[in-house]
Amino acid sequence: MTEETNVTENMPSMADFESELENSFKKLKEKDMITGTVIGVSETEVTVDLGSYSEGIIKLEELSNDPHFSIKSIQVGDQVSAEVLYEDVEGRIFLSRKNAYDVLSWDALREMLANKTVCNVKIEEAVNSGVITYLNGIRAFIPASQLSLQYIEDLNSFVGTKLDVQVIEVNQEDNRLILSAKMLLKEKALADKNSRISKLQPGLILTGKVETIVPYGAFVNIGEDLTGLVHISQICGRRIKSPKEIIKEGESVTVKILDIKDGKISLSMKAVQENAEILDDAADAAYEYSSGEEASTSLASLLGKFKL
Numbered sequence: 001m002t003e004e005t006n007v008t009e010n011m012p013s014m015a016d017f018e019s020e021l022e023n024s025f026k027k028l029k030e031k032d033m034i035t036g037t038v039i040g041v042s043e044t045e046v047t048v049d050l051g052s053y054s055e056g057i058i059k060l061e062e063l064s065n066d067p068h069f070s071i072k073s074i075q076v077g078d079q080v081s082a083e084v085l086y087e088d089v090e091g092r093i094f095l096s097r098k099n100a101y102d103v104l105s106w107d108a109l110r111e112m113l114a115n116k117t118v119c120n121v122k123i124e125e126a127v128n129s130g131v132i133t134y135l136n137g138i139r140a141f142i143p144a145s146q147l148s149l150q151y152i153e154d155l156n157s158f159v160g161t162k163l164d165v166q167v168i169e170v171n172q173e174d175n176r177l178i179l180s181a182k183m184l185l186k187e188k189a190l191a192d193k194n195s196r197i198s199k200l201q202p203g204l205i206l207t208g209k210v211e212t213i214v215p216y217g218a219f220v221n222i223g224e225d226l227t228g229l230v231h232i233s234q235i236c237g238r239r240i241k242s243p244k245e246i247i248k249e250g251e252s253v254t255v256k257i258l259d260i261k262d263g264k265i266s267l268s269m270k271a272v273q274e275n276a277e278i279l280d281d282a283a284d285a286a287y288e289y290s291s292g293e294e295a296s297t298s299l300a301s302l303l304g305k306f307k308l
Contacts, residue, residue: 065098146178164181
């Protein structure tokens with residue numbers, strides 16, 4: 001094979017350019033979605049090679065909805081998607097990147113909702129009953145009730161801060177995007193609580209404070225932000241009509257963990273009292289045995305006969 005033959009075989013034919021030729025003569029219409037390569041960036045507009053009969057122009061105001069967007073973030077060689085707005089009398093094609101971005105963003109936001117995707121956003125401003133941020137270039141609202149696990153006194157304190165959020169509502173028709181930080185905070189708080197609970201064991205005796213008294217018992221805070229229930233039947237060894245006969249809110253009590261199930265802690269004051277009585281009986285028995293000259297039974301061996 002001669003060098004001339006080899007060069008001829010490697011030369012592109014007209015068939016190789018058919019697609020490019022077809023695109024170059026294709027008439028673009030309003031609302032068409034196109035993708036092109038940035039070939040020029042100025043302070044007021046971006047020029048895009050559309051592979052068509054004309055270049056595309058994206059004015060600064062059509063680049064993004066994000067108030068913090070900078071045209072300097074666009075570089076020559078970038079691939080951009082845009083929507084055709086119109087073609088002027090000179091044949092120039094004007095485009096909107098933000099319109100195309102909105103379409104793509106809403107699709108992505110629906111996926112985030114379905115997948116419960118966690119996103120990090122910056123709070124831009126406080127408004128009535130919530131705050132405003134942007135996600136995927138779309139203006140989003142976080143209700144005050146979805147900002148924290150606690151009541152928020154001053155919404156302005158969140159402005160400028162960053163939060164992990166999840167999408168909880170997507171409504172493109174009404175341009176409505178709702179986010180929540182509270183859902184993630186709840187999950188984290190529950191995980192932390194379960195971790196602390198996992199360190200507890202039935203039989204452990206603790207000192208706690210009575211938080212709330214209810215007809216069926218009392219809720220006792222045993223520390224580490226954990227609360228357990230002392231059922232009315234576990235308050236004392238006798239039958240009572242109300243827990244208030246024995247205890248009052250704010251009082252310190254000693255309790256024994258009876259059971260831990262599904263994140264709920266069952267406590268008993270009665271079991272602690274019974275343990276104390278057994279120990280007292282054991283101590284008395286040890287004293288009686290040791291008072292005789294021939295006594296040989298130790299307190300430890302006696303205690304070993306009692307099941308606590």
